[in-house]
Amino acid sequence: MAADAKTLKKEAARAALGHVESGMKLGIGTGSTAEEFVRLLAAGVAEGLDVVGVPTSERTEALCRELSVPLTTLDETPELDLTVDGADEVGPGLALIKGGGGALLREKIVAAASERMIVIADESKLVETLGRFPLPIEVNTFGLRATMLAIGAAGRRFGLTGEIAIRGTEARPFLTDGGHVIVDASFGRIPATRAFADELNAIPGVVEHGLFIGLASLAILAGKNGIRTIDAHS
Numbered sequence: 001m002a003a004d005a006k007t008l009k010k011e012a013a014r015a016a017l018g019h020v021e022s023g024m025k026l027g028i029g030t031g032s033t034a035e036e037f038v039r040l041l042a043a044g045v046a047e048g049l050d051v052v053g054v055p056t057s058e059r060t061e062a063l064c065r066e067l068s069v070p071l072t073t074l075d076e077t078p079e080l081d082l083t084v085d086g087a088d089e090v091g092p093g094l095a096l097i098k099g100g101g102g103a104l105l106r107e108k109i110v111a112a113a114s115e116r117m118i119v120i121a122d123e124s125k126l127v128e129t130l131g132r133f134p135l136p137i138e139v140n141t142f143g144l145r146a147t148m149l150a151i152g153a154a155g156r157r158f159g160l161t162g163e164i165a166i167r168g169t170e171a172r173p174f175l176t177d178g179g180h181v182i183v184d185a186s187f188g189r190i191p192a193t194r195a196f197a198d199e200l201n202a203i204p205g206v207v208e209h210g211l212f213i214g215l216a217s218l219a220i221l222a223g224k225n226g227i228r229t230i231d232a233h234s
């Protein structure tokens with residue numbers, strides 16, 4: 001029988017746990033795959049694995065506390081050894097789309113503070129070009145409409161069009177842990193990923209976007225035929 005999605009996520013998480021050693025300072029991701037990692041990490045901690053982690057969201061923090069995973073903050077521990085996190089898409093060179101769970105800002109800050117980032121996912125997340133998954137963009141609530149127009153204009157300069165939608169509803173938008181709004185941009189394939197990431201960074205109301213470039217060092221992808229690992233430099 002084919003392994004279900006939860007089983008695949010757990011297998012990827014288990015393989016990532018093999019990269020965790022006692023003494024490590026970890027970044028701990030957000031999402032259903034990262035949660036499988038937290039559960040396995042907690043079991044390791046219960047058996048004596050001596051690690052401390054920075055959670056990338058309040059949701060992950062709550063789960064870590066519930067399962068007694070030792071936590072620190074990025075202010076107390078600004079340099080991390082390893083971040084383990086999920087992704088919405090994994091593209092060439094381990095460029096990623098993240099933010100489906102709305103935690104992209106903290107996820108990116110934590111990944112950037114880490115010596116290594118391992119991405120865990122089921123193999124359905126692997127794509128040839130990023131963009132099938134709508135790109136989450138975290139935006140300041142002030143001037144939201146103006147920022148959305150600027151995002152649309154940035155897209156058109158790259159030949160990208162498509163709906164740009166506020167996550168949640170206009171009356172009750174989804175708010176991130178930082179109190180910002182997420183807009184999901186259904187641009188489709190984004191070939192010039194790095195240049196477009198720079199373009200989004202140049203828009204004042206954009207707090208951060210879900211294109212993670214040059215951050216992941218290893219992807220662990222679980223599929224029906226087992227685990228596949230992809231090194232960023234392979």
Ligand SMILES: O=C(CO)[C@H](O)[C@H](O)COP(=O)(O)O
Nearest residue numbers: 031032033086099100101103
């Ligand atoms: O970026 C994220 C949260 O902001 C998640 O890692 C991403 O959405 C993948 O989630 P899942 O493991 O549930 O598929």
